Amino acid sequence: MIAPYHLERQQKSAQLLDKLNALTKWHMDNCQEYKAMLEKSDAVQQVDTLEEVPYLPVQVFKLLELKSISQEEIVKVLTSSGTTGQQVSKIYLDKETSVAQTKILVEVMKPLLGSKRLPMIILDTKSVLKDRKSFSARGAGILGFSNFGRKHFYALNDDMSLDIVGLQAFLKEFAGQKILLFGFTFMIWQYVYKEVIASDIKIDCGDSILIHGGGWKKLKDEAVDSSTFNRLLHEQLGIREVHNYYGMVEQVGSIFVECSMGHLHTPSYADIIIRNPITFEPIPYGEQGLIQVLSELPKSYPGHSLLTEDLGTIHGEDDCLCGWKGKYFSVAGRIPKAELRGCSDTFQGGTKR
Amino acid sequence: MNVEKLQQIFAQSLEIDAIHVVDELTYNSIPEWDSVAHMALVAEIEDQFDVMLDTDDVLDMSSFAKAKEILAKYEIEFS
Ligand SMILES: [Zn+2]
Numbered sequence: 413m414i415a416p417y418h419l420e421r422q423q424k425s426a427q428l429l430d431k432l433n434a435l436t437k438w439h440m441d442n443c444q445e446y447k448a449m450l451e452k453s454d455a456v457q458q459v460d461t462l463e464e465v466p467y468l469p470v471q472v473f474k475l476l477e478l479k480s481i482s483q484e485e486i487v488k489v490l491t492s493s494g495t496t497g498q499q500v501s502k503i504y505l506d507k508e509t510s511v512a513q514t515k516i517l518v519e520v521m522k523p524l525l526g527s528k529r530l531p532m533i534i535l536d537t538k539s540v541l542k543d544r545k546s547f548s549a550r551g552a553g554i555l556g557f558s559n560f561g562r563k564h565f566y567a568l569n570d571d572m573s574l575d576i577v578g579l580q581a582f583l584k585e586f587a588g589q590k591i592l593l594f595g596f597t598f599m600i601w602q603y604v605y606k607e608v609i610a611s612d613i614k615i616d617c618g619d620s621i622l623i624h625g626g627g628w629k630k631l632k633d634e635a636v637d638s639s640t641f642n643r644l645l646h647e648q649l650g651i652r653e654v655h656n657y658y659g660m661v662e663q664v665g666s667i668f669v670e671c672s673m674g675h676l677h678t679p680s681y682a683d684i685i686i687r688n689p690i691t692f693e694p695i696p697y698g699e700q701g702l703i704q705v706l707s708e709l710p711k712s713y714p715g716h717s718l719l720t721e722d723l724g725t726i727h728g729e730d731d732c733l734c735g736w737k738g739k740y741f742s743v744a745g746r747i748p749k750a751e752l753r754g755c756s757d758t759f760q761g762g763t764k765r
Numbered sequence: 766m767n768v769e770k771l772q773q774i775f776a777q778s779l780e781i782d783a784i785h786v787v788d789e790l791t792y793n794s795i796p797e798w799d800s801v802a803h804m805a806l807v808a809e810i811e812d813q814f815d816v817m818l819d820t821d822d823v824l825d826m827s828s829f830a831k832a833k834e835i836l837a838k839y840e841i842e843f844s
Binding site: 487488507510511514515518522525527528529541544545555558559560562563564 | 793796799800801804807808811817818819820821823824
């Protein structure tokens with residue numbers, strides 16, 4: 413069995429539940445605002461099932477600066493990538509949580525990437541890392557994934573233009589070696605793929621694996637789905653293997669990557685529950701609803717159990733054909749704002765893909 | 766010899782004075798040694814000692830003493 417995709421339901425949920433109960437207690441004791449919210453909603457704090465673990469809506473981090481550590485202990489601040497004018501979430505990490513986050517990312521990706529660091533192309537600009545203490549979702553992602561690479565090459569110039577000459581030189585230098593590529597779905601589409609098409613050049617990444625995340629929202633507008641994306645990147649850039657991942661800055665440790673069958677998987681330290689968007693009751697596998705994420709990592713801030721604004725469907729548990737254990741699922745996208753307020757029955761209609 | 770060489774690499778990559786590069790120097794204990802600088806440090810060590818570190822080595826390299834220990838695995842001697 414391949415860790416961290418090795419635990420079956422019973423063992424995993426027992427382990428995770430103990431850790432989540434301990435975290436709820438820890439945050440009650442160390443974060444005034446968290447304590448007040450839980451007490452106000454009469455939430456039971458020590459529970460018997462994962463479904464009963466109290467959760468916060470993910471948007472709360474846009475409104476409140478929640479942390480369970482002192483100001484002096486902060487080593488890193490993560491911010492969500494809101495559009496201009498939007499409030500951003502602020503996530504405070506101390507040394508312990510920050511180190512754990514890096515380690516777990518490595519564990520989660522190792523079954524796909526192995527332990528040898530590969531020559532790496534980052535499909536983004538280096539300027540995202542300018543601020544050394546505060547990181548956007550993009551910066552945090554790049555930094556985390558950089559541990560898997562060496563000879564890092566940033567394929568975009570500061571003005572977002574594609575450095576084609578540099579890219580070709582890099583591919584020539586490492587020809588014959590397996591290459592790792594990393595980037596954000598929309599950035600890859602807009603600034604790499606479209607640019608390559610426009611300039612009518614042929615690029616072949618050879619033996620290569622691309623890891624990308626950040627959501628499909630903007631690509632949906634152009635009617636590009638995951639299989640189209642993978643096929644076009646193969647055709648135009650010669651990228652052989654593509655894996656999408658789902659995660660959010662608000663919950664460190666929740667990084668769900670696609671297996672060989674194209675399903676997102678939950679590792680042993682994290683889990684998801686799908687809830688009805690109106691009643692918030694957990695719903696059966698196969699039905700689409702709001703995604704709640706659980707992670708044993710967030711200790712420096714109360715983010716171990718969060719209700720997201722994303723819609724998703726669990727397809728099964730412990731029996732994916734890829735051989736990995738855990739729940740496997742897909743994400744349909746952000747819930748429309750109108751649906752959040754209203755009471756449409758769109759989301760109770762069973763499987764929608 | 767290698768100790769001085771490694772000290773110089775740390776001093777240059779982290780942009781600190783070489784006298785501060787001691788065994789007890791640890792990751793995240795000074796603002797200069799953050800995750801961005803860590804990448805530069807690893808790249809410089811690989812170039813100058815002509816080694817290729819694994820992902821786990823990069824994460825384990827949490828102090829100057831630890832760096833010597835890891836490089837010893839790659840037959841770089843520090844005695
Ligand atoms: Zn699978």
